[in-house]
Amino acid sequence: MDILEAKELVIRAGKELLKAGIIVRTWGNISCRISDTQFVITPSGLAYEDLTPDQIVIVNIADCSYDGDIKPSSEKGIHAEAYRLRPEVNFVIHTHQMQASVIGALGFDINYVAEKSAKIVGNDVPLASYGLPGTGKLRAGVVAAIQRTDSKAVLMAHHGALCMGKDYDEAHKVAEELEVICEDCLKRKYNDITGKVAETVSEIADYIGDVMASAKLNSIAKVDPCNSERDGSVFNITAVNGNGEISRIDIKTGDLVAGDSYPNSAELHRAIYKKRADVNYITHNTSPEVMAISNKCKVMKPLLDDFAQLVGVTVKHACYNPNNTLKSAKKVVKALKGRNGVLLDGNGALCVAGSEYDATAIDMVMEKGCKTQVGADLFGTAKPINPIETRLMRFIYLKKYSKKAAK
Numbered sequence: 001m002d003i004l005e006a007k008e009l010v011i012r013a014g015k016e017l018l019k020a021g022i023i024v025r026t027w028g029n030i031s032c033r034i035s036d037t038q039f040v041i042t043p044s045g046l047a048y049e050d051l052t053p054d055q056i057v058i059v060n061i062a063d064c065s066y067d068g069d070i071k072p073s074s075e076k077g078i079h080a081e082a083y084r085l086r087p088e089v090n091f092v093i094h095t096h097q098m099q100a101s102v103i104g105a106l107g108f109d110i111n112y113v114a115e116k117s118a119k120i121v122g123n124d125v126p127l128a129s130y131g132l133p134g135t136g137k138l139r140a141g142v143v144a145a146i147q148r149t150d151s152k153a154v155l156m157a158h159h160g161a162l163c164m165g166k167d168y169d170e171a172h173k174v175a176e177e178l179e180v181i182c183e184d185c186l187k188r189k190y191n192d193i194t195g196k197v198a199e200t201v202s203e204i205a206d207y208i209g210d211v212m213a214s215a216k217l218n219s220i221a222k223v224d225p226c227n228s229e230r231d232g233s234v235f236n237i238t239a240v241n242g243n244g245e246i247s248r249i250d251i252k253t254g255d256l257v258a259g260d261s262y263p264n265s266a267e268l269h270r271a272i273y274k275k276r277a278d279v280n281y282i283t284h285n286t287s288p289e290v291m292a293i294s295n296k297c298k299v300m301k302p303l304l305d306d307f308a309q310l311v312g313v314t315v316k317h318a319c320y321n322p323n324n325t326l327k328s329a330k331k332v333v334k335a336l337k338g339r340n341g342v343l344l345d346g347n348g349a350l351c352v353a354g355s356e357y358d359a360t361a362i363d364m365v366m367e368k369g370c371k372t373q374v375g376a377d378l379f380g381t382a383k384p385i386n387p388i389e390t391r392l393m394r395f396i397y398l399k400k401y402s403k404k405a406a407k
Contacts, residue, residue: 001090006032006040007056013093013168014048022097022175023048025361027306028160029073032168033083033090037061041079044071074134078142082164085146089164091171096160096306098368099182099201102375104155105303106382112188113181120177122151130157132389133305153178158385159305189378201371202288208374209292216297220346221322224263225284229356235273237266240284264322271329272336272352279352281359286348289371297345300369301384303376307369308390309397310362311351312339315369319345341366 001009010030017023017030026048031041040056042048057072059065061080066072073079079092103110110125128145131138142162145154152174154162161178165171183201190198190207198204228237234248234257247259249266251273256262269282293300300315302308316335321328332350335342340362341351351366353359376382384390 001032001034003034003040003058004053006034007053009168010040010042010056011048011051011053013091013172014042014051017093017095017172017175018048020172020176022093022172022179023095024364027096029075029079029094031059031073031076031079031092034058039079039083039092041072041076044073075138077134077136077139078162081139081143082146082162085143086164088166091165091168093163093171093175094156094160095163095175096304096368097175097179098371099179099186100153100155100161101159101304101368102372103182103185104161105158105372106375106379107157108381110155110181110185112185114184117177117181117184121153121174121181122149124149125151125153125155125178125181127155127157128162130159130385132393133159158303186375186378193378201374204378205288205292205371205374208377209288209295212292212377213295214297214345216319217295217346220319223268223284223320223322223344223347224265225286225348226263226265226269227284228269228282230273230280235269237263237269239263240286265320267322267325268320268329268332268350271325271333272350275333276336276352278354280354281352281356283351283359283363284348285351285363285366287367287370289374290343290348290367291346293370293373294343294348295346297343300343300373301387302369302390303372303382303384304365304369305385305393306365307372308385308393310358310365311341311369313387313390313394315339315341315343315349315366317343317345320347 010032013030026045029042031039033039038060040058043055055070057066057070059072059076061083064076064080075094082089082092109127113123126145126149129141131141152164163171163175165174187198190204225240226237228235234250236246236248238246247261248257250257297317318332318335320332343349349366351362353362
């Protein structure tokens with residue numbers, strides 16, 4: 001394929017995959033073969049929406065070498081292996097897509113694929129063994145998985161998925177169908193355990209939330225879910241499921257500056273802004289998956305790379321009592337130390353960040369991480385990522401990638 005044509009296709013694919021929700025932010029990577037010896041790939045850490053052809057990097061399949069000052073994706077090696085091992089493959093998408101990430105953390109291949117899905121992806125989906133992002137160990141795991149199947153998709157343990165096709169259209173269809181396959185895997189396990197049919201994954205989360213619920217829940221007060229943003233010496237707070245009414249509250253005094261309501265979570269938000277100068281945005285996630293894990297009232301250990309990177313090496317839990325705001329807010333703030341998320345016992349999770357862009361991403365990864373934990377509790381097969389590796393990923397992300405993504 002012509003080099004410029006391939007680069008433009010990769011850029012178009014990035015925008016379309018973002019719109020479809022298969023990739024988000026700068027996560028994942030996309031490549032297109034241009035010859036028997038080379039492919040073009042997205043650069044490291046740059047947003048898909050703004051990419052230009054001169055930012056798409058030409059990489060040699062044999063040794064992953066490249067020319068120029070722009071670094072290709074750190075996962076260029078797994079793309080090179082896909083092209084080396086599969087001569088018929090001309091387009092590769094590496095994703096952190098939701099359902100595939102959930103199943104990929106559970107420790108097994110998918111050995112049953114419905115006939116309709118099998119026509120698109122293959123009769124099974126292998127799991128590549130875990131390795132830190134961008135490492136030879138990760139690459140070796142993907143190679144082994146590709147070699148033992150003819151599937152067009154590979155699950156990557158604790159990481160995401162690799163989807164391959166003869167062209168972009170096929171690779172895109174593989175990525176979409178992989179979500180169907182993985183969701184079906186969760187639903188079949190739920191049916192095996194309960195004898196019931198789940199219409200959505202949220203029903204499975206509700207089940208896990210009930211089964212795993214802490215006895216403490218009976219005495220825990222409900223917290224008003226609100227999102228907020230710092231605005232100088234005040235913060236603006238609004239109910240997550242409200243009518244959009246905004247209340248402005250003084251961070252130092254707690255006085256209501258504007259608006260008619262004072263949510264019972266306002267003092268919690270205020271305590272966070274007072275203690276964390278780096279925090280300008282707070283979101284409160286109460287999705288069924290997040291609620292299910294918050295009902296356990298336990299520390300959460302990362303099952304996914306991006307969770308360790310964006311949210312924290314662990315996510316602690318704390319009980320916020322709207323009737324005892326000062327003491328309980330301090331406990332939540334303490335649980336947030338060095339982290340960007342905290343589980344509120346029986347009340348979902350708070351996600352904090354310096355920018356709205358980062359807060360949205362952290363909120364999304366928190367939900368994905370909790371959905372993965374739901375799958376782990378359902379199957380009982382998952383093991384958290386090694387704590388040393390989670391600390392390393394968190395450190396590298398905070399020092400390098402988060403700054404690059406913010407530019």
